[in-house]
Amino acid sequence: MAEVHAIRHEVFVVEQDVPPDLEWDGKDDRAVHALAEGAGTGRLLLGEDAAGKNGGDPRLAVLGRLAVLKAARGGGVGARLVRALEEEAGRLGLAGIYLEAQVHALPFYERLGYTAYGPEFMDAGIVHRAMRREFSRGPADGPQPRSGTNRDSEATAATK
Structure with a gap:
C-alpha cells in the first residue's frame, strides 16, 4: 500500500494540488487496488x-484514484490499470x-468504452464529469479481456 500512496501523493497532492x-x-x-509497479x-x-458515489446502484463499482506518474504516461499504463480493475469487478x-x-481525461475513458453523462461539476478544485461503462456480458460474466495486452508493465488488482 505504500507504493499506491506514494504514486497518488505525487500525482494528486503534488502535481494537481489536491488537498x-x-x-x-x-x-x-x-x-x-490495482498497481503497475513504479508507474x-x-x-x-x-x-x-x-453506493455513496454512484447513486446507490449496488451493481456498479466506482473506479477512482487512477494515477500514472509523469514518466510512465502515454505508454498504456492507465488503460492496463482500468482493465485490471474491470476484470476484478x-x-x-x-x-x-x-x-x-x-x-x-474524458477522451481516454471514452476510448475504453465509458460514456459521459450529466453536467460538469467541481471536485477538489478540478472540473469533472460522471461516466459509466456497462459490461457487454451479463453481470456474472463481467467484462471481456482485450487481446494483445502488453504484459511488460502489467497491472494487477488485489483485494485487501
Whole structure:
C-alpha cells in the first residue's frame, strides 16, 4: 500500500494540488487496488462505499484514484490499470463501473468504452464529469479481456 500512496501523493497532492484531506478519504482499506509497479495505480470502491458515489446502484463499482506518474504516461499504463480493475469487478459479479473523470481525461475513458453523462461539476478544485461503462456480458460474466495486452508493465488488482 505504500507504493499506491506514494504514486497518488505525487500525482494528486503534488502535481494537481489536491488537498491531502480530500485525497486520503479513509476508504483505501476497503477498496480493491490495482498497481503497475513504479508507474501507476487505481482503485475500485465496492458496496456501501460505491453506493455513496454512484447513486446507490449496488451493481456498479466506482473506479477512482487512477494515477500514472509523469514518466510512465502515454505508454498504456492507465488503460492496463482500468482493465485490471474491470476484470476484478467482473469477477465479483458486478454489471459495470461508474467513475468521475477529470474533463481532460474524458477522451481516454471514452476510448475504453465509458460514456459521459450529466453536467460538469467541481471536485477538489478540478472540473469533472460522471461516466459509466456497462459490461457487454451479463453481470456474472463481467467484462471481456482485450487481446494483445502488453504484459511488460502489467497491472494487477488485489483485494485487501
